[in-house]
Amino acid sequence: MALEKHHGGWVIIFSFMISLMLAIMPLPQWAATWRPDWVALVLVYWAIATPQRVGVGVGWFIGILHDVLSDTLLGQHSLGYCLLAYAGVKLHRRIRVFPLWQQAVGIFVLIMISQTIDIWIRGMLGHPPQGLSFIYPAITSTLFWPWIFILLRDMKRAYQVF
Secondary structure, eight states: OOOOOOOOHHHHHHHHHHHHHHHHSOOOHHHHTTOOOHHHHHHHHHHHHOTTTSSHHHHHHHHHHHHHHHTOOTTHHHHHHHHHHHHHHHTHHHHHHSOHHHHHHHHHHHHHHHHHHHHHHHHHTTOOOOTTGGGHHHHHHHHHHHHHHHHHHHHHHHTTOO
């Protein structure tokens, strides 16, 4: 039995590092409410593209890192990211055949699920949502999905990540 050698793990790590930096980058208050969930977008892409390497465990670990960097309750992002990674791994064969606009609709639904979990946890901590502002990250994430997909796909091909 031959073991498959993985290539390009540093590309995956680098893309998560960039997404975490974009997630904690200071923005004005009006722009912060519209910030796309960069980490979730990168997580879903790698769960779809390389489900044998990026799964629920990576989603949990990246969520913990995001919690530490953004000074939120430990595990708050992990639960949503675990669900995103699970959905990406389970549906990777179906999602890959959809055109980008249909993938973006699926991304909207997945980000909304993640945002709903985040709102639920914040509500239990005594910080209820302010209007419909929790929808904004899902909208902007949906709009950025085609570019993130194309950028990461090209990186995956160029550096032969498998």
